[in-house]
Amino acid sequence: xxxMTPVLxxxxxxxxxxxxxxxxxxxxxxxxxxxxxxxxxxxxxCSRDEKERAAALEALTKSVLSSLGQHGDSARIDEDTLLQLxxxxxxxxxxxxxERAAELLKTAQDHGVDIPQPLASGPSAFIxxxxxxxxxxxxxxxMEAFLSMGRVDHVTMVMALHPAYLSCFLRTQQAxxxxxxxxxxxxxxxxVIMAAARHHCSYLVQLHRCWFLxxxxxxxxxxxxxxxxxxxxxxxxxxxxxxxxxxxxSPEHIQELVSPGxxxxxxxxxxxxxxxxxxxxxxxxxxxxxxxVNPEPDxxxxxxFQPPSPSARPSHSPMxxxxxxxxxxxxxxxxxxxPEWRS
Numbered sequence: 001x002x003x004m005t006p007v008l009x010x011x012x013x014x015x016x017x018x019x020x021x022x023x024x025x026x027x028x029x030x031x032x033x034x035x036x037x038x039x040x041x042x043x044x045x046c047s048r049d050e051k052e053r054a055a056a057l058e059a060l061t062k063s064v065l066s067s068l069g070q071h072g073d074s075a076r077i078d079e080d081t082l083l084q085l086x087x088x089x090x091x092x093x094x095x096x097x098x099e100r101a102a103e104l105l106k107t108a109q110d111h112g113v114d115i116p117q118p119l120a121s122g123p124s125a126f127i128x129x130x131x132x133x134x135x136x137x138x139x140x141x142x143m144e145a146f147l148s149m150g151r152v153d154h155v156t157m158v159m160a161l162h163p164a165y166l167s168c169f170l171r172t173q174q175a176x177x178x179x180x181x182x183x184x185x186x187x188x189x190x191x192v193i194m195a196a197a198r199h200h201c202s203y204l205v206q207l208h209r210c211w212f213l214x215x216x217x218x219x220x221x222x223x224x225x226x227x228x229x230x231x232x233x234x235x236x237x238x239x240x241x242x243x244x245x246x247x248x249x250s251p252e253h254i255q256e257l258v259s260p261g262x263x264x265x266x267x268x269x270x271x272x273x274x275x276x277x278x279x280x281x282x283x284x285x286x287x288x289x290x291x292x293v294n295p296e297p298d299x300x301x302x303x304x305f306q307p308p309s310p311s312a313r314p315s316h317s318p319m320x321x322x323x324x325x326x327x328x329x330x331x332x333x334x335x336x337x338x339p340e341w342r343s
Contacts (some may be wrong), residue, residue, distance in 0.1 A: 116297070117306070119294075193212065202301075
């Protein structure tokens, strides 16, 4: 299963520990997340070469069937693989990949493996799934999103109701997160997490947590802002202002970050990119909440390994308050409380 460490505490994400020593050592695991290593078997499915995708699909099939055959009567597949299969089966715009993932899940279930079940019936709690699928469908822009990002997330599926807008959005987000720029890619995802956490947007926190790790980010930073480098921690005050009272941002706030002589000084180019990422992520958090975007199938509160009861399905928000009790999580996981991330 995806390693849902306390990074998913969205409300706690922005709290730097004001009363703690900022330079204290973090007792956080330094090992790379198993999620990153295990997900590599799915990377080749995003190739633009049709033959490469077909070969990757066959390799994935053999890997899953091999896992089922290794344990005799007690067949097992690691939960991370099951969750990624569920994600692909529900959202991949390529029918052959989507159908094969669903077949592999069914085969695993026939071998006695507990299969994750999605808790949400579609990408949005507010927009009927049929409307999204009917108007979105297998649009070329969704295929492009899958090839470039490795998944078609619920935000993308909801925006697909307006294809021209989605195309602009994806180009903008790709430029912000992937193109050349002064900030390393894993710093960009970390800044997005900081911004999303100001709005308790656990959906974006979880999404960018995975991308942060895949970009080579240090897993220990995900324990809270106090575990991040001091230079990133210095963004806390302007993150707070931009999220809640942007009219109070003053030249002095900028001057404090770029002033010469500081060991953790931001260059003007770095700060411009960071501020754009913060503003983009604050706006996107509002979109997630405003459109009732449901958790991804492979995210915490997006699935269960037992058949969900009708009352357990998200119906009013992208992160229901009782999600922890449904999925075995905790306050630290679902993100409604915690001191680690607010500044």
